[in-house]
Amino acid sequence: MHEESLARTLLNKAAEICIQHGAISVAAVRVSCGSLSGVEPLQLQDAFERLRGQQDCCAAAGLVIEDPGLPARCEACGVRFQVVNFRFRCPCCGGAGVCVEDGDCLRILEVELEGVR
Numbered sequence: 453m454h455e456e457s458l459a460r461t462l463l464n465k466a467a468e469i470c471i472q473h474g475a476i477s478v479a480a481v482r483v484s485c486g487s488l489s490g491v492e493p494l495q496l497q498d499a500f501e502r503l504r505g506q507q508d509c510c511a512a513a514g515l516v517i518e519d520p521g522l523p524a525r526c527e528a529c530g531v532r533f534q535v536v537n538f539r540f541r542c543p544c545c546g547g548a549g550v551c552v553e554d555g556d557c558l559r560i561l562e563v564e565l566e567g568v569r
Contacts, residue, residue: 455492456477459499460506462515467507469563476567478513484520486555493517522528522555 466478481500485491486549500515522535527549535543540550 475565
């Protein structure tokens with residue numbers, strides 16, 4: 453299950469940020485996880501909760517997972533829109549040349565720290 457490896461990486465990065473800023477602990481890690489990322493949010497959440505005790509400063513950290521949807525831009529007419537039901541066609545001109553702008557990755561948005569000196 454690669455979600456466990458991803459959770460471990462998130463926790464390591466959060467601990468690194470905690471140390472860099474001289475904080476006591478990590479309160480929360482907020483991530484963006486889109487439907488084309490290949491990540492199962494529930495499995496990531498479970499793995500994060502199971503592994504967070506391995507990093508002392510992350511023992512009580514929460515994981516907040518946001519879904520950015522699938523924002524896209526039509527390469528023909530430039531219209532920005534949300535892809536719905538995986539229909540990758542421009543709603544304005546019907547063009548199939550669509551560039552997905554988000555929703556295809558797992559990204560750390562914010563690490564909330566406690567006790568920053």
